[in-house]
Amino acid sequence: MAFNNRGFLAALLLAVAAAELVGNAAAATYVVGDTLGWRVPNNPSDYSNWASRHVFRVGDVLVFNFMTNQHDVAQVTKADFDGCSSTTPILLGNTGPWNFTLNSTGDHYYICTFGGHCGLGQKLAINVTTASSPSPSPTPAPAPSPPIAPTPTPSGSPSPTPAPTPGSPAPSPGMGSPPSPSPGPGANPPPSPGAPGMTPPSEGLTPPSPPAPSSATTLTIGAPVVGFALVAFGLMI
Secondary structure (H helix, E strand, C coil), rough: CCCHHHHHHHHHHHHHHHHHHHHHHHHHHHECHHHHCCCCCCCHHHHHHHCCCCCCCCCCCEEEEECECCCEEEEECCCHHHHHHCCCCCCEECCCCCCCCCCCCEEEEECCCCCCCCCCCCCECCCCCCCCCCCCCCCCCCCCCCCCCCCCCCCCCCCCCCCCCCCCCCCCCCCCCCHHHHHHHHCCCCCCCCCCCCCCCCCCCCCCCCCCCCHHHHHHHHHHHHHHHHHHHHHCC
């Protein structure tokens, strides 16, 4: 049981320390009047102009820079602020520099209680808002989906004619009929009409009769017949 109590206490202390660290990290520190410090201003509106340039939140710190025994700072009500009265201050700081931690929202009023300083403009009124909370992380936008390409529709165009096979020559115009053979060497060209020494045939002439058989042909046909007659005659004897 003691071990559990110690663990719980340690966890509680860690949580408080973490919350304090977060609060300190978010808090801002403002030096009242910046380089002017906390003194009688040259212009009565200097401190109101300075306050209008800042946004004050709960947890922020105001730093009043002044010389001790020459100035002080008192937090007062609005009525005492308007009348420069310091009879009933809420808080009083008489040692410079003095820090005030803003622990509540609303209007806060500060004056210097040294004689006549408040009437000369050494006074400050600010408005305190709630402490800023960490902004939530932006939700990433969904990635846009890519556009869907339309499905191509088959067209009714005819199929392309296949290209001719490499190596086979394409037919050229005028090659429908085979080329006429060239006359070989030594061949006599056909006689052309009108050549010298050639008499054109006369119209209406009877074609020449076939030549009579030569004696060689007669002898070739008659020899077997004579032989056969001799053999027949010998048999008859």
